[in-house]
Each structure stands twice: as C-alpha cells, then as structure tokens.
Ligand SMILES: Nc1ncnc2c1ncn2[C@@H]1O[C@H](COP(=O)(O)OP(=O)(O)OP(=O)(O)O)[C@@H](O)[C@H]1O
C-alpha cells in the first residue's frame with residue numbers, strides 16, 4: 001500500500017503557542033486513519049493545515065508526490081484532498097439535488113451557458129453522489145429541513161462532488177444519535193471499501209474510532225504521542241491513561 005499523505009515535522013504556531021508542534025503523519029492509500037486526542041490537542045488545526053486553510057509555520061506536507069504545504073484550499077481540493085465541512089457549506093434554501101449540482105458545477109468550472117446535455121449529465125452525476133450517501137429519497141427536499149444526520153451526509157456528498165482521493169472528516173458523528181452515528185460509520189466504510197477512498201477522521205467517540213479505523217494517531221498538546229494500527233494503540237495503556245485522564 002502506498003503512502004498518499006506524508007506530513008513531516010509539521011508546525012503551526014499562533015504567536016508563541018504551538019497548536020501543532022512537529023507532527024509526523026503517514027497515511028496509506030485506501031485506509032481509514034483516525035486522529036484522536038483530548039480537546040485542544042491540535043486535531044482541527046492539523047486538518048486546517050492539510051486542507052490549506054492554514055499555512056504551516058514550518059514542516060513539509062506531501063500529497064501523492066505533490067508538496068502541498070501552504071497551497072490554497074482550492075488548489076489542494078483539485079489535487080484530490082477534500083474536507084466535509086459543517087453546515088456553513090450547505091445552501092439552506094436549495095434542495096439536496098441543487099446543492100450537489102452546485103458543488104459539481106464548481107468542480108467542472110462551468111457556470112454559464114450550460115448545454116442541455118451537460119445539464120442532464122450533471123444531474124446524473126449528482127444523483128449518483130446523492131445515492132452514495134443514502135439521500136436519494138430526499139433529493140428534492142430543501143437542505144435546511146433535513147435531520148442533523150442527513151445534513152452531515154449532505155456535507156459528505158458536497159465533498160465527494162470534488163471527486164477526492166482523500167476525504168477529511170472532523171468529528172463526523174458529533175451530535176448524532178446512535179442510529180445516525182451507525183449510518184455515518186457505514187457510509188465511511190463503504191467509501192473506502194467500494195471507491196478505494198482514503199479517509200482521515202477526528203472523533204471523540206472511542207467505540208467509533210476503534211470500530212472503524214485501520215490506523216490511529218494520538219495527539220496531545222500539539223504532538224503525536226502514539227501512532228500505529230488501531231489494535232496496538234488501543235492496547236497501549238499509557239496512551240489510553242493520558243487520553244482518558246485529560247478527557248475526564
Ligand atoms: N486561530 C487560532 N488562534 C489561536 N489559537 C488557536 C487558533 N486555533 C486553534 N488555537 C488553539 O490551538 C489549540 C488546538 O486547537 P484545535 O482546535 O486544533 O484542537 P482540537 O484537537 O481540534 O480540539 P477539539 O477536540 O476540542 O476539537 C487550542 O489550544 C486552541 O485554542
């Protein structure tokens with residue numbers, strides 16, 4: 001399995017505070033890789049560095065052989081690294097179908113004078129993505145009326161419209177009911193199994209983390225304190241004590 005993403009010595013400082021403090025991270029293609037750690041560990045900041053929302057203070061970031069550290073988000077997304085973002089990205093008054101079509105248009109860079117063949121091809125492509133996240137029956141429903149779980153599924157659909165090879169999910173099951181969480185887990189597993197997608201996710205629910213992940217990286221105060229196959233990390237008493245201790 002080849003490495004799709006490699007971060008080396010990644011640092012992000014805010015003033016004198018290092019939110020991400022020399023992180024090394026290697027993510028193999030086709031795997032589900034979780035980044036866990038207590039509140040304030042630096043997980044979201046790390047994700048922002050990966051997607052280009054934040055520039056690294058220092059360190060190196062390679063995605064499929066391209067040096068992406070410091071490149072803007074649209075460039076990084078076009079290279080195939082996309083993040084599903086919370087509600088801010090959803091257009092509330094659009095239907096599910098209209099939202100996904102809009103995301104596809106932005107990928108195709110075709111906004112005007114769309115020929116009818118293009119229009120129908122776009123609809124087919126949008127419906128494929130909508131079906132993939134389990135929202136077919138809601139295609140013509142306004143996004144803002146969707147349940148919380150379905151809105152999160154739509155966010156995944158909007159990211160998938162970019163046809164990414166690597167998908168970032170920051171707390172994908174936050175605020176979900178157990179039933180909704182299970183559906184999200186099944187969706188993520190299906191993306192890697194059926195489409196070969198690579199997923200990096202941050203998640204506080206340990207049952208979800210160890211149920212879904214191939215690899216787990218544990219962060220604490222901006223640093224990686226453990227890294228490896230999920231079963232090994234789970235068996236690491238010291239790590240779990242630090243993690244659970246600071247979480248409690
Ligand atoms: N823009 C910023 N300016 C200053 N400090 C920041 C900024 N963004 C994050 N931080 C700080 O960096 C640290 C890491 O924050 P981050 O959001 O990455 O943690 P996290 O691991 O995602 O936590 P959580 O589990 O609560 O989501 C925190 O102490 C936070 O206050």
Ligand SMILES: [Mg+2]
Nearest residue numbers: 043044045170
């Ligand atoms: Mg966070």
